[in-house]
Amino acid sequence: MTETNERLDAVFAHIEANRDDFVTRVMDYVRHPSISAHDIGIREVAALLVNHLEGLGFEAEAVATRNHPMVLGKRIVSPDKPTVLLYGHYDVQPPDPLELWESPPFEPTIRNGRIYARGIGDNKGQHFAQLLAIESHLAVHGELPCNVIFLLEGEEEIGSPHIAEFVREHADRLDADLVVTSDGPLHESGAPVVTFGVRGVAGFELRARTASRDVHSGNFGGVVPNPLWTLVHLLATMKSPEGEITIAGLTEPVIPATNSEREAVSRLPLDLDAVKADLGLTKLDEPRERGYYDRLMFHPTLTINGLHGGYAGPGMKTVLPCEAFVKCDIRLVEPLTPDYVFEKVAAHVAEHAPDVEFVPLNGMLPSKTPMDSPFVPHIRRAVLAARGVEPLMYPTVGGSLPDYVFTKILGKPAFVIPYANADEANHAPNENLEIVRFIDGIRTGAALLQELSA
Amino acid sequence: MTETNERLDAVFAHIEANRDDFVTRVMDYVRHPSISAHDIGIREVAALLVNHLEGLGFEAEAVATRNHPMVLGKRIVSPDKPTVLLYGHYDVQPPDPLELWESPPFEPTIRNGRIYARGIGDNKGQHFAQLLAIESHLAVHGELPCNVIFLLEGEEEIGSPHIAEFVREHADRLDADLVVTSDGPLHESGAPVVTFGVRGVAGFELRARTASRDVHSGNFGGVVPNPLWTLVHLLATMKSPEGEITIAGLTEPVIPATNSEREAVSRLPLDLDAVKADLGLTKLDEPRERGYYDRLMFHPTLTINGLHGGYAGPGMKTVLPCEAFVKCDIRLVEPLTPDYVFEKVAAHVAEHAPDVEFVPLNGMLPSKTPMDSPFVPHIRRAVLAARGVEPLMYPTVGGSLPDYVFTKILGKPAFVIPYANADEANHAPNENLEIVRFIDGIRTGAALLQELSA
Secondary structure, X not given: OOHHHHHHHHHXXXXXXXXXXXXXXXXXXXXXXXXXXXXXXXXXXXXXXXXXXXXXXXXEEEEOOOOOOEEEEEEOOOOOOOEEEEEEEOOEOOOOOHHHOOOOOOOOEEEOOEEEOOOOOOOHHHHHHHHHHHHHHHHHHOOOXXXXXXXXXXXXXXXXXXXXXXXXXXXXXXXXOEEEEOOOEOOOOOOOEEEOEEOOEEXXXXXXXXXXXXXXXXXXXXXXXXXXXXXXXXXXXXXXXXXXXXXXXXXXXXOOOOHHHHHHHHOOOOOHHHHHHHHOOOOOOOOOOOOHHHHHHOOOEEEEEEEEEEOOOOOOOOEEOOEEEEEEEEEOOOOOOHHHHHHHHHHHHHHHOOOOEEEEEEEEOXXXXXXXXXXXHHHHHHHHHHHOOOOEXXXXXXXXXXXXXXXXXXXXXXXXXXXXXXXXXXXXXXXEEEHHHHHHHHHHHHHHHHHHOO | OOHHHHHHHHHHHHHHHOHHHHHHHHHHHHOOOOEHHHOEOHHHHHHHHHHHHHHOOOEEEEEOOOXXXXXXXXXXXXXXXXXXXXXXXXXXXXXXXXXXXXXXXXXXXXXOOEEEOOOOOOOHHHHHHXXXXXXXXXHHHOOOOOEEEEEEEOOHHHOOOOHHHHHHHOHHHHOOOEEEEOOOEOOOOOOOEEEOEEOOEEEEEEEEEOOOOOXXXXXXXXXXXXXXXXXXXXXXXXXXXXXXXXOOOOOOOOOOOOHHHHHHHHOOOOOHHHHHHHHOOOOOOOOOOOOHHHHHHOOOEEEEEEEEEEOOOOOOOOEEOOEEEEEEEEEOOOOOOHHHHHHHHHHHHHHHOOOOEEEXXXXXXXXXXXXXXXXXXXXXXXXXXXXXXXXXXXXXEOOOOOOHHHHHHOOOOEEEOOOEOOOOOOOOOOOEEEHHHHHHHHHHHHHHHHHHOO
């Protein structure tokens, strides 16, 4: 048995011995609301975290931003050791609709081996597992195996509006070798996952307005332009029936998947029949020949999120409406950026439907870490040690995490190693975390610190 | 001066002498609600009309249908005289929203030379003018100049669901030489109008459903088919950006406008700049080169009345919706029928988007009377006598009147000679009728009876 293994087994034993206490303490933590959208409890929870980090021997501070503070903590063991930046967020989604919760969102309750509470999965339970991993190392060995920077954001659930500015301004305090985020779900089988990127997104709205009022289709059909036809014909120029985005120039820069990405994808489990059965689908979207993970990782997508105009009631109303709008999002692929996408969409709209108003909405840059990063072997060993199986490796995923601030601004490799069960119901009523996944998370966090120093 | 002129002038003098009384009496009539959609007051007003017709020496009856009764009255002067069937409807639209009425809808009120009340324009004030024209002839001359059949429907505002059946069943009691309807508006200048047809309409809905639930666009964009894209691409095959309907076979049977129709249209007034200014338009719909009245009369139109699916709130929501629908109407041109249109649309949808559900809604057959009908000179002379100017002649108009039951089932020429001011606000709050137009209507009705016998 190697020294690494011995040291880690001692930490694992500590975690097992303190299992009940850790569960009690994470429940105490999520009892404090910290709803960024409503500015409830944010500063209280930030202060509590600073206090917690200081108790673990970290130099810690709630650093002011233009809105909610960033909790920043650092414990440097030795300049010769690698430094990992652990990112998470201490804000949570609003708990509405309250009536759908089986137990109150801020009164954590255990049922069937799961803790139910707002934020238990997304993200408080996950970064609390990291904190307990650190605590366990310190309790057993008196010191950490590597340097740790903790960065906990208070605005992730409202789109991370200030993290890029913060990271630029405080780059010197964030100087790590790699970034690890524990957020999002494990594979639905419970298998561990490591994700190397997030797709990024650019959302926009197109607004068409023709006459100054709705008119009668019998009196003005064929005379007054119809904003719904305008949008239909414009949208038809933006994506072909065969599923390819046809916005001029938009997809040109896209970098094809690397061999290591393709190889990683080929190893991902896929039960297409189960996916189709779950979603009630008879077929996948066009293009028909494109592989499942190809669609989700290596091609930009253009989704209509909503399209509305005119009569919506029962039966028939012979109206010719005067306004309509469509909301879309484009999932990005490196090196696309929201700005590039907005520019191309705006130019396309200006050419094909100059009367239509283009309104950019939110955007987030994609992020990607090479799959041959030197940290991959450490991460794989850590997951294997904590979980007993190799992790599934995802080149990129669709959700939005602000990982680009680490890869693009700090220029560091960034990995997402989630701890939550796939049915965590984050952003929804009855958010929950399986206790076994929470303990696995503490183990994984502990193993990661150990393996990074090996 | 001819005998016709003398007889008519005497009637005109009677109308002028009884002007105030006629206004009082039409206000008494519209005080009775007769809301077909809510089945309020229908039978009461039908009974009142039968009584009124009997008072004018008509053989009259409220004839039962499967829903609201038809009021049918007949006064035959001589089998050698022509017989005119006067059609109208005694039901009215619901008066909602009540709070927008300046005076209560069923408490007729005069303001600025207009009577305000629900139904005063559409259609009670207009057929009451016909009744007063008959009364005036009888008062002055003791007899009518021609035979008159009165048919007043109680279901026009709910789509005339039983009139075709009624007309088929009672064709022998409706044996007239021509049909005249006074409904709808005069030209906005107040100029008199004679209309030879109505376009007819076929409405339908297309429903697209993909997954069994909405999903996250990041997790499933590009994988799960999007019902809004399905509808966009389907609709794009149904009408070109250049404004031509491209539903396979749909427009093929359309009969081009006759020379007399084109000639009539060339004489219609048109102030395109005023139309555009009124509607806030910078341009007309495609096709760019098509004439204004050509669009409204001689080409079928495909209007999207409403299109809805997915997110409609503020900002962005990265949802991939699972269902969407679009409602459309097609204005017909002879010889198109709703059944033919439904068949072609259904076949087109089945070919281009077999998963989309086609749901036919309401339909009404078009109706057209030849512009060289032998009754045209009589009608022109009548309008000239009553109004002092020649009428504008419209080959067809966009509104829906069940005139096809007269032209297609009875095989008779049918004309619409409206009496209401263009801003009558029918179907809307503050429906009104200019008193001068009401009196003009009585004069026109009187002149028509006289001229038909000339």
